[in-house]
Amino acid sequence: MDETCDIASPVKRRRAALLVAVLAALLILPFATQALGYGSLTSFATRIVITAIAASSLNLILGYGGMISFGHAAFYGVGGYVVGILYAHARSGEAIWGLMPGTSDLAVTLPLGLLVCGLLALLLGAISLRTSGVQFIMITLAFAQMIYFLFVSLKAYGGDDGLSVRRRNEFFGLDVRDDTRFYFLSLGLALLWFGFMARLVNSRFGLVLRGIRQSERRMAVIGISTYRYKLAAYVIAGMGAGLSGALMTNYARFVSPDMLHWVQSGELMIMVILGGVGTLLGPAIGAVVLLSLESVLAAYTEHWQVILGPFLVLVILFWRGGINGLISRLTGARCE
Amino acid sequence: MMLSVTNLQAAYGASRVLFDINLDVTEGECVTLLGRNGMGKTTTIRCIMGLLVANGGAISFAGCAINGRAPERIARLGIGLVPEGRQIFPTLTVHENLVATAANRMVRPNSWTEERVCSLFPRLGERRNQWANTLSGGEQQMLAIGRALMTNPRLLILDEATEGLAPVIRAEIWQCLEALRREGQSILVVDKNINVLRRLADRHVVIEKGMTVWRGTNADLDRDWDKVHGWLGV
Numbered sequence: 001m002d003e004t005c006d007i008a009s010p011v012k013r014r015r016a017a018l019l020v021a022v023l024a025a026l027l028i029l030p031f032a033t034q035a036l037g038y039g040s041l042t043s044f045a046t047r048i049v050i051t052a053i054a055a056s057s058l059n060l061i062l063g064y065g066g067m068i069s070f071g072h073a074a075f076y077g078v079g080g081y082v083v084g085i086l087y088a089h090a091r092s093g094e095a096i097w098g099l100m101p102g103t104s105d106l107a108v109t110l111p112l113g114l115l116v117c118g119l120l121a122l123l124l125g126a127i128s129l130r131t132s133g134v135q136f137i138m139i140t141l142a143f144a145q146m147i148y149f150l151f152v153s154l155k156a157y158g159g160d161d162g163l164s165v166r167r168r169n170e171f172f173g174l175d176v177r178d179d180t181r182f183y184f185l186s187l188g189l190a191l192l193w194f195g196f197m198a199r200l201v202n203s204r205f206g207l208v209l210r211g212i213r214q215s216e217r218r219m220a221v222i223g224i225s226t227y228r229y230k231l232a233a234y235v236i237a238g239m240g241a242g243l244s245g246a247l248m249t250n251y252a253r254f255v256s257p258d259m260l261h262w263v264q265s266g267e268l269m270i271m272v273i274l275g276g277v278g279t280l281l282g283p284a285i286g287a288v289v290l291l292s293l294e295s296v297l298a299a300y301t302e303h304w305q306v307i308l309g310p311f312l313v314l315v316i317l318f319w320r321g322g323i324n325g326l327i328s329r330l331t332g333a334r335c336e
Numbered sequence: 337m338m339l340s341v342t343n344l345q346a347a348y349g350a351s352r353v354l355f356d357i358n359l360d361v362t363e364g365e366c367v368t369l370l371g372r373n374g375m376g377k378t379t380t381i382r383c384i385m386g387l388l389v390a391n392g393g394a395i396s397f398a399g400c401a402i403n404g405r406a407p408e409r410i411a412r413l414g415i416g417l418v419p420e421g422r423q424i425f426p427t428l429t430v431h432e433n434l435v436a437t438a439a440n441r442m443v444r445p446n447s448w449t450e451e452r453v454c455s456l457f458p459r460l461g462e463r464r465n466q467w468a469n470t471l472s473g474g475e476q477q478m479l480a481i482g483r484a485l486m487t488n489p490r491l492l493i494l495d496e497a498t499e500g501l502a503p504v505i506r507a508e509i510w511q512c513l514e515a516l517r518r519e520g521q522s523i524l525v526v527d528k529n530i531n532v533l534r535r536l537a538d539r540h541v542v543i544e545k546g547m548t549v550w551r552g553t554n555a556d557l558d559r560d561w562d563k564v565h566g567w568l569g570v
Binding site: 215221 | 385387406407408411412416417419423425426427428432433435436437438439441483484487
């Protein structure tokens with residue numbers, strides 16, 4: 001009994017080996033794809049890496065905290081717009097609200113994107129987290145849609161058509177227009193984010209959050225103010241999505257209200273569920289699988305969702321814990 | 337007076353459950369709350385913990401009126417509850433259950449640590465990295481007690497702590513409670529099993545149909561043995 005139940009070292013070792021292999025593959029990916037003549041794959045991998053950050057941030061509140069937020073795209077899109085708006089002002093030379101000049105330095109736009117999204121999450125979270133269950137789903141969706149329509153109507157920043165960012169931001173003088181450099185920049189930030197997540201979910205804060213998902217009332221009876229913990233997690237998740245959005249605007253050199261749309265929130269949610277809710281790397285796996293399926297299937301038919309839908313249903317029905325759960329079982333571990 | 341409940345009344349919607357509950361616990365004392373099923377024992381505890389708002393009467397803990405306060409604020413004053421049905425966090429490990437609980441607790445001299453809990457319940461130490469839902473019922477109960485202790489409670493409340501456990505395990509848990517008592521821990525035990533509790537407790541409170549019908553020490557209990565037995569249906 002002890003052997004199967006103890007989350008023991010052989011399993012950990014196997015998983016660590018798998019992780020090292022994946023990391024090595026990520027590091028040599030741009031060189032390998034160029035050598036093999038599939039250079040565009042680097043760009044595709046960049047998109048996956050950036051999206052994985054957003055999915056992982058949603059997973060913090062959805063998977064670990066049990067808060068089913070259906071408005072995560074709000075932070076993803078606002079993070080994107082911070083970069084877009086700063087760039088637009090840098091080009092036009094006009095100060096934002098007459099206060100702050102625009103910039104296209106990633107060392108400024110990225111922290112600013114995180115800050116704006118953190119504050120937005122604090123505000124929206126403080127209100128939304130007063131509710132729970134279906135009401136919470138609806139209120140987060142409503143806030144996200146409000147922000148979506150706000151940006152649709154903001155003609156100064158392109159309205160419905162969005163904003164073009166002609167040149168990627170610079171990063172401490174480093175020109176990241178080169179796809180390989182931008183890939184490594186995104187990968188570096190994603191690794192930092194996932195490292196932070198790993199520390200966070202195994203810290204006391206993470207344990208309390210997981211306890212809250214299992215039973216909020218039990219946590220309250222123990223003397224823990226669950227609202228504060230949930231709000232802190234919500235802010236961190238908002239900042240993660242903002243980071244991802246800021247990178248995505250740089251990647252695509254374009255930002256539009258589509259990034260804020262509820263379909264985007266839904267896609268992030270699908271990634272989390274597909275990969276494995278409440279697991280550290282599940283969202284990354286979900287991002288890989290969903291974006292790959294999307295691009296492969298879209299080559300055959302424009303109605304690729306017809307194939308994705310049943311696939312998702314099968315994963316939910318038969319692979320408890322998503323694809324990460326399946327991998328865990330194959331390596332001999334148990335999953336939540 | 338550490339905990340004092342006077343003339344407590346409570347209802348679930350339209351159905352009144354508690355009519356007149358009176359009970360108190362002083363520092364370092366062990367008190368039992370006795371009564372048959374459905375007499376309002378758990379409801380009383382729910383009112384004390386703020387999980388159910390009382391309709392009338394007063395509850396105070398350590399000099400503060402706690403009626404209507406949020407459960408987490410009441411718990412942080414120093415009440416550690418071991419709830420009925422154990423209610424541990426099933427997919428956290430034993431270690432994680434204990435550590436999560438110790439978040440933002442009150443700092444007190446002679447604080448409870450994971451090591452101290454494991455020396456009280458050695459089985460928990462052996463199962464440190466196991467998920468709580470893989471423990472036996474008795475071990476889960478020990479974990480629930482350990483979890484409550486990790487908050488450094490001034491008063492430990494146990495609601496039906498030995499319900500549904502094997503006699504050997506029950507004995508083990510009672511022994512641990514005796515050890516806690518000797519260390520000066522104040523305890524309120526909710527149970528039906530008066531024979532064991534006579535040894536453990538200083539005073540007893542019997543409730544019947546939502547009212548306190550008898551209060552007394554062990555000596556009083558000997559005198560009123562037949563009466564109390566009648567209420568408890570032993």
